[in-house]
Amino acid sequence: MLDLRPNCECCDKNLPAQSTEAFICSFECTFCSGCAQTVLNNVCPNCSGNLVQRPIRPLAALKNYPASTKRVLKESAFAPSA
Secondary structure, three states, X not given: OOOOOOEOXXXXXXXXXXXXXEEXXXXXOEXXXXXXXXXXXXXXXXXXXXXXXXXOOOHHHHHHOOOOOOXXXXXXXXXXXX
């Protein structure tokens, strides 16, 4: 089952479980659509896998299988080079 992480690892944007703006790789690294497309060119910076739109979990299923609350942020990895 997917963790459904609550934020973009790049910019920390909130990505609730039903967000259609969330993109993930096969390791569930999570990014918003803006970062996935413009900053990362749809390639995960952690594993080099492709980023695809994360499926939503219906509200009824969230009651028994809640989304993760653990935030992951790797802000320094995306900072422009000096």
